[in-house]
Amino acid sequence: MTRIIQSFLVILFAVLFCTGVSRANEADSTATEGGISENFNAGKFVIEHVSDSYEWHIATFGETEISVPLPIILYSSTKGWNVFMSSQFHHGHETYNNFRIEAEGKDEGKIVELNDQGEVLSLPVDLSISKTVAGIFVSVIVLLFIFLSIAKSAKQRVNQAPTGMQNLFEPIILFVRDDVAKPAIGEKRYERFMPFLLTVFFFILINNLLGLIPVFPFGANVTGNIGVTMVLALFTFFVTTFNTNKHYWKEIYNPEVPWWLKYPIPLMPIVELTGVITKPFVLMVRLFANILAGHLIVTVFVSLIFIFAQLMGIEAGLGVSVISVAFSVFMLLLDVLVSFIQAYVFTLLSALYFGMASPEHH
């Protein structure tokens, strides 16, 4: 197993140094002595760290930016499919093949297509492997590696005590089964939802935890991206909707309430239908907001150092760094807790919705 991890790391560093690392020397970058940019913009710094991007930024040394380029996949009506690496954009400073990352305006940060005169034509269909998508890939590799090896040992060591990784994850799997799925869905029906609940739980948990590791290839803000949580919530929504029985729909369209709440204005049906939509919506927002807030707050504490250094000199920055680091560590530890709690809450609520989708007749 250690050999697999080793080879995994070797491949990663090979990718990083042979094909990936691009260095850009920019004439227009404003660097000063002491390594601190004079116009340090804390807001931009924080937002850039939590938002998606076309390259995986690792570090900036003075004038040199080190980042891993990611594939850009575009479809435009004029040029068809375009696939190239984001290093062609030179960190957004150059135009490639009439495509450019817009620096300002309403489409800031998006790729736009230009005509030969350099005017913005349109927005191409953008299916790029952005930092978030790359982060999803990394976490999925980790997820598959962990659980396929557990499945292997589960198949080989029949009726034996679990060891190693199996031993570590089995209590969590049992927790999801016995304390989440069984009470929320019921003894009879819980089994068909187990694969989804377990996948969602571990997908969220692993992404939350990997998002806290600030070293490439981890640290992408995956579960703090609203698109990702939206898909997770949509899965819950569709699984719920496809596993309903007639009592569920009766509760929505014709609930047992006084008649004047239903006729002539269908007040309760409207409320109930809204509930169907708000449930996954709340799932989406809760996970997104919690993880995003965790990332934001750690980055804010770190950028405090630079704000103080800029305002009152490097000594002030060093002084503040002690407090900042202490708070960042505290927040990171809190985020570890939040990672588990959010994975649990998402899974528990999904399970509750599944349980409510086919209530027992009463």
Added chain:
Amino acid sequence: MGFVTPDYGTIFWMLIIFGIVLFILKKFAWAPILKALKDREQSISDALNSAEKARKDVAGLKAANDQIIAEARKEKDLILKEARDIKDKIVAEAKNQANAEAQKSIEFARQQIAAEKTAAINDIKKQVAELSVLIAEKVIKKELEKSKDQEVLVESLLKDLKLK
């Protein structure tokens, strides 16, 4: 606030990746893992049940053993009692027989003694008669030439010799 608007590219990839991961994990990870968990739980509960059963069996066996031992003890007591009875009976019989035998011997001895006594008395009587005849013969021989007084004397002598 760009990051609160979901990006369709991310949604697209996330749908594909999550769908595939869900499928792969469902088929190749969760199915065997959950099955293994279930099997292990089943085997543990089976083992516990069989241990409980074995415990009950042993307890039953012990009770049966106790019963057998108690029965054996009872039988032993019975046999011992019988043996003692038989012994007592034999001893009593032997004693009775011995008594009877002794009685018989004594009786026989007594009869013998009685017979011997009768024979001895008869013999004595015979000898006395002979002696008397002899005495009488001698006296008569003498008296034939002596006085009548002696005759009287003989008679008195004979009187004395009379048996009881």
